[in-house]
Amino acid sequence: MASLTSKRALATRRLLSLILAISLSSRMFIIGEFHCNRGSWRKSILKGTKLWLTFGGIDGREGTVLLDDKPIKRFSFKHLVAILDHSADAITTVDKRLRFTFWNKGAERMFGWRTEEVIGREMSIIVPEEREGEFREVLRIVEEKGYLEGYQTERITKEGRTVPVEITLTAVRDEGGIEYSAIHRDISKRKKLERELQRSLNNLRKILNQTVNALASAMELRDPYTAGHQRRVTQLVCAIAQEMGLDEEMAKGTCIAASLHDVGKIHIPIEILATPTERLTEIELKMIKTHPRFGYEILKTIEFPWPVAEIVLQHHERMDGSGYPAGLRGEDILLQARILAVADVVEAMNSHRPYRSAHGMKKALKEISENRGLLYDPDVVDACVRVISEKKFQFDS
Ligand SMILES: [Fe+2]
Structure with missing residues (x-):
């Protein structure tokens, strides 16, 4: 005793x-x-x-x-x-054999075990089986650094209920060897709040997608060709973004921008859109070239979490400064817009138009490869070629 x-x-x-x-x-x-x-x-x-x-x-x-x-x-x-x-937090210590040496009342409340039941028992009684490997890694870090703050994990109670916790772990060393102190904070409420926030975020995302789709559908009613083009360009843009390893958020923004990139054509008379470029008058050509700016004006009013309006504004810019509307060069053009530019050209050349048949994928790849580094970002061209030639990308419709 x-x-x-x-x-x-x-x-x-x-x-x-x-x-x-x-x-x-x-x-x-x-x-x-x-x-x-x-x-x-x-x-x-x-x-x-x-x-x-x-x-x-x-x-x-x-x-x-x-x-x-x-x-x-x-x-x-x-x-x-x-x-x-x-303490409201569960405070415990284990010895180097991971057996409990201290267990406060907070731990009794959180995990349901009484002090006399746990002293001398292995701490695995509160660690879910699937978390054991992870915990050994955590102890290695604590031994090396001396402490670890904000470690979020799960523990189990005497009744088998899972409790999400945030733990501050400290290695306590003295002549007796090493012990580990742990302060567990129950974060169930925080996790519940996080889940609710995530649900709201998902809902907002859904509404955003529906808004984007509604806008694209409105275009489809007026100009089925452009709507189909935007859909197919989006497929290729998403594939290139993935191939280039863009982070998920950036890729998402690029795909959204692709799905609306020609929205500015909504104000251009349909007869002009249906006329081959070489038969357009200078004024009509100028009018066509206003579509990135009009797209920008339409989209800038929507508070996307990505620079969608700017990507749309820059999708006809070219690496050598020969593009429009601003004649931007190289990396002054957003990477997302450089991706969109390549996919836009490949899709356009690969598609039938009312006034001509498709040039085909071979010609499209030749175009971007010949102008790799001149008009188009070389990394984007390489990724696009890999996606089409090696990964056998195909447009759905
Ligand atoms: Fe365009």
Whole structure:
């Protein structure tokens, strides 16, 4: 019994260092690691500041925290034990064999096990089976760094219920070897809120997609050719973006921009759109060239989380500055617009028009390869060629 009491006292002493460190920090992060040594702890890592904890004995005695030899906090052991025990967080320690040596009342409330049931038992009783491998990796980091904050994972209660938790882990070393202290915070409410936010976000995304589709459908009614073109260009743009390893968000924005890239043609008379370029008058040609700007004006009013309006504005820019409307060069053109430019040309050449048959994929690839680095971004051309030649990309409709 005496040995159990002294073990608990030692475990408590180790934890006090953690609690004190936290209470001494205005920003609630651990500022120091204290070492227990014959009734006193010392050493801190607060940028060269000396942080001392002097402690005369164990039960009922008072201690003082000194910062640069000035007393800044007095406390009694009983008081600190009460803080530990009644903390809303579950505070535990395990020895190097991962057996519990300390278990506060917060842990009893969170996990349902009573202190006397868990002391000496392996911590695997609260770790879900599928998390065991992960936990060993976490311990390796803690051993190396000394601590780990904000580790989000799951634990299981005595009844088998899963609790999402955020854990602050600290390695406590002294002559007795290593122990690990853990402060578990129940984050069920936060996770629930995150799920609700995610649901709202998904709903907003759905509404956004529906809005984009509605806009594209409105175009289809007026100009079926352009609507089909936008749909097919989007397929190729998405494939190129994936091939180039664009992050998910950037790829999503590029695909949305592709699906609306010719929306500015909505204000151009249909007869002009149906006339081959070489038969257009200069004024009509100029009119056609206004579509990126008109598209920009339409789309800039929608607060997309991506630069959709800017991508649309730049989709006829070319690497050598020969494009329109601004004659931008090279990397002044958004990467998303450089992708869209290549897919746009490939699709246009590969499609039938009312006044001509399709040039075919071979010719389209020849066009972009011959102008690789001149008109079109070389990386985009390479990705496009790989997607079509090696990955056998095909337009759906
Ligand atoms: Fe266009």
